[in-house]
Amino acid sequence: MDHDRIAAIVEAARADGRDVLLESEGLQVLAAIGVATPEHAVLADADALHSLDLAVFSGERVVLKVLVPEILHKSDVGGIRVVPRDREALGAAIRDMRERFQHVDVRGFLVVEHVAYDPSLGGELLLGVRWTDDFGPVVACGAGGTQAEFLADALEAGSEIAIATPHGLDAGSARQLLQNSAVTRLVTGEFRGRPARLEPSRLDDLIMKFAKLARELSPRYIAELEINPLVVAGERLLPLDVLVRCGRDMEAPATARPLHKLKNLLEPNSIGIIGVSERMNPGRLILDNLIRGGFDRGRIHLVKPGSETIDGCSCHPDLESLPGRLDLLILAVAAAQLPDLLATIVEHEKAESIILIPGGLEEKRGSEEVVARAGAILERARNSEWGGPVINGGNSMGIRSRPGGYDATFIPDYKFRGASAGTHPIAFISQSGAFYVAKGGKLGLDPKYAISIGNQTDLTIGDYLTYLKDDDELEIFAVYAEGFKSLDGLRFIEAARQITARGKTVILYRAGRTSAGAAASASHTAAIAGDYVVNRELAGQAGVLVCETTADFEDMVKLSALLGGARVVGRRLGAISNAGFECVSISDHLGDLELAEFTEQTRSGLLALLKDCRVDGVVDIRNPVDLTPIMPDAPFVEGCRLVLEDENVDLGLVGCVPLTAALQTLAPAATHGEDVYAEESVARRLARLKDRVQVPWVAVVDGGPLFDPMARILEGAGIPTFRTADRALRLFSRFLSAKLG
Numbered sequence: 001m002d003h004d005r006i007a008a009i010v011e012a013a014r015a016d017g018r019d020v021l022l023e024s025e026g027l028q029v030l031a032a033i034g035v036a037t038p039e040h041a042v043l044a045d046a047d048a049l050h051s052l053d054l055a056v057f058s059g060e061r062v063v064l065k066v067l068v069p070e071i072l073h074k075s076d077v078g079g080i081r082v083v084p085r086d087r088e089a090l091g092a093a094i095r096d097m098r099e100r101f102q103h104v105d106v107r108g109f110l111v112v113e114h115v116a117y118d119p120s121l122g123g124e125l126l127l128g129v130r131w132t133d134d135f136g137p138v139v140a141c142g143a144g145g146t147q148a149e150f151l152a153d154a155l156e157a158g159s160e161i162a163i164a165t166p167h168g169l170d171a172g173s174a175r176q177l178l179q180n181s182a183v184t185r186l187v188t189g190e191f192r193g194r195p196a197r198l199e200p201s202r203l204d205d206l207i208m209k210f211a212k213l214a215r216e217l218s219p220r221y222i223a224e225l226e227i228n229p230l231v232v233a234g235e236r237l238l239p240l241d242v243l244v245r246c247g248r249d250m251e252a253p254a255t256a257r258p259l260h261k262l263k264n265l266l267e268p269n270s271i272g273i274i275g276v277s278e279r280m281n282p283g284r285l286i287l288d289n290l291i292r293g294g295f296d297r298g299r300i301h302l303v304k305p306g307s308e309t310i311d312g313c314s315c316h317p318d319l320e321s322l323p324g325r326l327d328l329l330i331l332a333v334a335a336a337q338l339p340d341l342l343a344t345i346v347e348h349e350k351a352e353s354i355i356l357i358p359g360g361l362e363e364k365r366g367s368e369e370v371v372a373r374a375g376a377i378l379e380r381a382r383n384s385e386w387g388g389p390v391i392n393g394g395n396s397m398g399i400r401s402r403p404g405g406y407d408a409t410f411i412p413d414y415k416f417r418g419a420s421a422g423t424h425p426i427a428f429i430s431q432s433g434a435f436y437v438a439k440g441g442k443l444g445l446d447p448k449y450a451i452s453i454g455n456q457t458d459l460t461i462g463d464y465l466t467y468l469k470d471d472d473e474l475e476i477f478a479v480y481a482e483g484f485k486s487l488d489g490l491r492f493i494e495a496a497r498q499i500t501a502r503g504k505t506v507i508l509y510r511a512g513r514t515s516a517g518a519a520a521s522a523s524h525t526a527a528i529a530g531d532y533v534v535n536r537e538l539a540g541q542a543g544v545l546v547c548e549t550t551a552d553f554e555d556m557v558k559l560s561a562l563l564g565g566a567r568v569v570g571r572r573l574g575a576i577s578n579a580g581f582e583c584v585s586i587s588d589h590l591g592d593l594e595l596a597e598f599t600e601q602t603r604s605g606l607l608a609l610l611k612d613c614r615v616d617g618v619v620d621i622r623n624p625v626d627l628t629p630i631m632p633d634a635p636f637v638e639g640c641r642l643v644l645e646d647e648n649v650d651l652g653l654v655g656c657v658p659l660t661a662a663l664q665t666l667a668p669a670a671t672h673g674e675d676v677y678a679e680e681s682v683a684r685r686l687a688r689l690k691d692r693v694q695v696p697w698v699a700v701v702d703g704g705p706l707f708d709p710m711a712r713i714l715e716g717a718g719i720p721t722f723r724t725a726d727r728a729l730r731l732f733s734r735f736l737s738a739k740l741g
Contacts, residue, residue, distance in 0.1 A: 001212060002032040010221045010246050019223075019246045022067045024110050026242035029225065033209050038238050039113040042067070046094040049087045057113050061085055065110040066097050072243060075146075082114060115238055117231040119145065122186030122197065124229035127206060129166070129214045131223045131247060134489030137214035138534050139164050139207060143183040144229035163537040165490065166211035174207040175200060180537075187232065197232045206230075206237065223247040251486075254375075255382035257458060261390045262467045265353035266449060267404040268327030271295065272351065274303040274319070274341065275332030276310060282357055282410035283332035286398060287311065289407040301326065319344045325352060330408055332357040335394065339373040346381040346388055355408055356393030356457060371457070378458060391458035392451070397433020400450040409452070411437050423448050424561050425475040429464050431456070431482045432511075439480075439554050444715070445561050448474060460484070462491030465506075469499045475564045477506045478557045489535060493542045500543030505560045505738065507545045509553040510535050545738050552731065555722070559698070559735050562720045566696035568739040570650035572596035574643040574695075575624035577655030578631055578663070582702060582725050583624040586653060589726040591733035593651075595623045602646040609635050609642075624653075629660035636663065637685040644693040651736065652697030655725050656682060658707045665701075667709045676710050683710045687717030698732055700725045 009025050009032075021029065024042045031037055039056050043049065054062075066079040074080045078100060083089045094109050117123055124145035131137050142161030162181040164173070178184040178200065188200040213222060223246060227239040271290065275283035287310070290300060297312040301322055304315040316322050319341065329351035331341060335358040345351050381388025392399065398409035402423045426447035430436040433452035440450060451464060461481055468474060477499060484492060496506045510532055536546050545560075547553040573593045575586045587595070598606075603621050610616040610627075613635060619626045627639050636656075644652040658665035664681035666674040676683050686699065698720045701711045714721040722728035 001034065001209070001216070003217065005032040006213075006217060007221055013246055018069050020069060020072065021244040021246065022069065022107055023065060023242060024067060024108070026225070026244040027239075029222075029244055030227075030239060030242060033213050035206065035209060036236065036238060038115055038240070041111045043094065043109045043111060045098065045109070046091040049091055049094075052087075052090075052111065054085055054087070057085055057111070059085065059114050059116070061114040062090070063112040063114050064090065064093050064097070065112065066101055067107040067110055068101060068104050069107065070104065085114075112240075115231060115233045115236075115240060117233040118197075119231075122183055122191075124231055125184065125187060125203075126161075126226065126228040127210065127230050128224065128226035128228070129210045129218065129222070130226075130245075131219040132489075132531060132534055133486050134484040134531060135165060135493070135534060135538060136487055136490050137166055137218040138538070139166055139169070139177075139210050139214060140534075141178060141184055141203075141207065142181050144227075161533065161537075163534055164211075164541070165493070165538060166214040167490075169208070169211045171201075171204050171208060174204045174211070177207065178203060198237060202237055217247070219247040220249050221247050254379060257382070257390055257463060258387040259390070259463055259467050261352050261387075262459075262464070264327040265355075265390060265392060266399070266401045268353070268406070270299045270301065270324075270326045270328070271406065271408070272301040272303065272322055272326045272329040273332065274329070275357070276302050276304055278310075281332070283330075285410040285412060286330060286332060286357075286408050287313065288412075289409060293405065293407040295406045319350055320348055322350055325349055327351075328353050328355065328408075329389075330355045330357065330398070332410070334358055335370055338370060338394070339377060342374050342377050346377055349386055351389050354389050354391045354393075355396055355398060356391055356454070357396055357398065357410070358394050374457070393454040394457050395433075396454035397437065397452035399452065400447075402446070402448050409433070409437075409450075425473055425564065426478060426557070426561060427451070427464070427468050427471075427474050427476070428478045428557075429453060429461060430480040431461070432480060435480045435550075439550070439557075443554060443558055443561075445557070447478075456485050456488075460488040460491070462488040462495060465492055465495035465499070469495050475504050476557065476560045477504070478553070479506065479508045480553070481508065481510050482512045489538075493538050493544075496539065496544050497542040500738070503739070505545065505564070506539075506543065507547065507553065507556050507560065508535075508539055509547045509550060510539075543738060543741075545734060555720075555727075555731050556735065558715075559720045559731055562715070562718050563696045563698075563735070567694065568651070568696060568736055571736065571740070572648060572650040573623075573653060574598070574646055574649035574651070575653040575655070576627060576640055576643045577624060577657065577700075577725075578627045578629050578636060578660060579655065579657040579702075580619075580626050580628075582655045582657060582700070583626045585725045586624045586655065586729065589729045591729060592737050593729065593733050596646065596648045596650070598623060598643070598646050599648055602642050605642045606639060609639050624655075629657070630662055632662045633664055633680060633682040633685060636682055637689060640686065641689055641693070644689070644695060644697055649695060651695050651732070652693070653700065653725065653728060653732070654686065654697060655700040655702065656686075656710075658701055658703045658710060665703075665707055665710050667706075676713065683713040686714060686719065690717050690719050696736075698722060698728050700728050 006029055009028055013021050027037045041052055061082050062085045064081045064083055065074055081093050083093045126142050126144035128140050140161055140163045162177045164177045187197050189196055226243045229240050231238055273283055276287050277284050300313040302313055302315045305317045307315040400407045424445045424447055427449045428436055428447045429451045431453055436450055499506050539546050545556055547556055571593045574596050577583050606621050613631055615628045615630050627636055640654050664674045665676055668675045699714050700722050701707050711721045
């Protein structure tokens with residue numbers, strides 16, 4: 001790769017006031033990285049035709065393109081023509097284009113070899129590399145041509161485009177990357193007797209050249225380089241159009257955050273609060289939650305002029321009078337007060353960690369100065385021997401830490417109840433505090449850590465995952481992200497890969513799925529491989545369970561929490577229901593699962609149950625098992641036991657359509673004699689079965705709100721419970737695939 005040549009091309013464009021290269025310059029960049037290009041020449045105007053050697057162009061026609069800095073898609077405005085390969089025709093076309101574009105800055109004309117190729121599906125590819133603020137450079141390959149975006153939208157998510165970070169990419173992983181894209185498989189593989197259009201190693205080699213470019217010249221010189229289309233023409237692999245955006249120097253990175261101080265934040269021995277009112281306000285709610293949670297009042301210190309104590313906690317007139325250096329200081333004050341408070345904290349070394357509650361920072365117009373002042377103060381502290389505090393927030397709803405013995409959120413506990421007994425091995429990291437409160441309350445789980453990180457003024461999502469990944473007690477990392485700080489997405493991915501390699505679970509819901517911005521209108525790579533798609537693909541490659549909806553996120557966290565300790569050995573499903581339609585639905589939605597073949601012992605046991613209930617003449621023994629609506633509580637659960645304990649079954653699904661009169665599925669009422677809470681009810685029996693069965697299994701209660709008590713009993717017993725079989729199987733299959741790899 002000719003680094004000097006590429007740098008010179010980019011610097012010349014910058015000196016010309018351009019941040020996008022002319023296509024002729026883009027072809028020079030491709031040549032400098034070792035990519036073959038079609039024969040081409042640049043002409044200033046028609047008068048320069050006398051110097052053009054037409055003999056170098058094969059075929060009877062050539063392609064003429066106008067070179068205008070501000071026009072990136074020339075075909076949309078008549079800036080591309082296919083003309084006969086002779087001077088008269090070319091001259092006429094150049095003069096006509098000159099007239100058409102007389103009001104813009106025409107820099108010349110590009111004459112290119114006319115390349116014959118098969119334009120059918122798989123004949124045109126897109127290959128690009130672009131810089132992303134979240135993840136650094138990424139390489140993307142997928143369907144190209146004028147229908148690139150249409151095909152990307154039409155193909156199933158995950159197969160529309162192959163995306164990878166160039167760091168650590170080698171020929172083997174490049175080959176695997178290309179297998180992720182449906183269109184690249186058409187190019188490099190046989191299809192219905194047709195031989196491969198292209199030897200896979202040819203495309204692998206091109207991917208590796210783009211990866212090398214990204215590692216060595218992005219973002220300083222190259223922000224984006226896109227070939228669209230890239231075509232197979234006989235033995236040649238050629239770019240027919242190239243777009244290059246000039247890069248920029250990255251800002252000098254801030255001093256590294258002292259992540260060891262997260263222990264002070266998550267397990268503090270002392271806590272201070274600024275902003276506690278005599279009336280109810282966020283600071284007062286936080287204090288109440290600390291006290292109610294049992295944090296020692298003698299280790300809580302309030303900055304409250306004019307008061308000696310509040311609720312048994314000592315008050316101090318100002319920051320300077322706080323005793324020593326606190327482990328954690330909570331600032332529940334207006335955002336405008338932050339710089340002065342932070343300056344005092346740093347000057348007097350008053351806190352190892354801070355939770356910053358106020359909102360508006362970095363999201364409200366006019367807060368830029370406050371953020372800049374606070375950042376400068378923090379940077380000075382980072383360069384001192386002390387290293388300064390770590391800061392969680394702003395716009396944080398606080399943190400709940402079970403190891404730290406504190407709840408520093410400002411949500412009243414009476415509005416956030418229902419968590420099941422015992423702490424779950426979960427770190428719930430949410431950029432939105434409201435999201436955690438809304439979802440955490442519904443899940444009924446009590447995480448080891450619940451962290452509302454807010455705007456990531458200092459500590460980031462990647463910081464928390466990097467710090468917590470070595471916590472042996474944690475099994476599940478549930479992350480809600482609206483955006484990553486610069487390159488923090490890459491840190492998140494690296495930490496997540498290490499976590500999942502240890503058999504643990506990372507679940508991500510990425511909000512803010514807007515396009516890549518204005519660049520998307522000119523760049524197919526940015527439009528197709530936008531920030532969310534890049535996030536989805538890179539996270540998936542790291543073993544992260546990426547959820548498309550918040551409902552999926554809830555259920556995946558619940559599924560992972562309740563089945564986290566289960567031993568997963570295979571994909572053979574044993575399924576049972578009391579409704580024929582549900583058995584069909586199970587068969588229709590297996591995904592990556594397969595139906596187990598029951599042993600003769602299981603078949604005999606099931607047949608005996610059917611005979612006892614006199615329905616053996618109605619249904620046959622097959623998987624999924626249809627026990628019919630006639631089966632009462634005890635034999636129904638016995639049938640479930642037989643299926644779930646079959647030696648050929650790796651995992652199970654128990655479906656119970658609860659409207660049958662044969663089962664006790666309703667809460668007591670004057671209108672009927674059922675009691676779902678009774679020990680002999682199907683729900684209580686299934687709950688007891690949970691402790692006996694070794695394989696992971698889920699339940700389905702397909703009914704309306706009347707049957708919510710039944711679902712709650714099952715989930716209270718640790719059985720993941722869904723309301724439809726298709727949803728249960730879709731998420732169960734994804735969970736198991738992540739576990740099995």
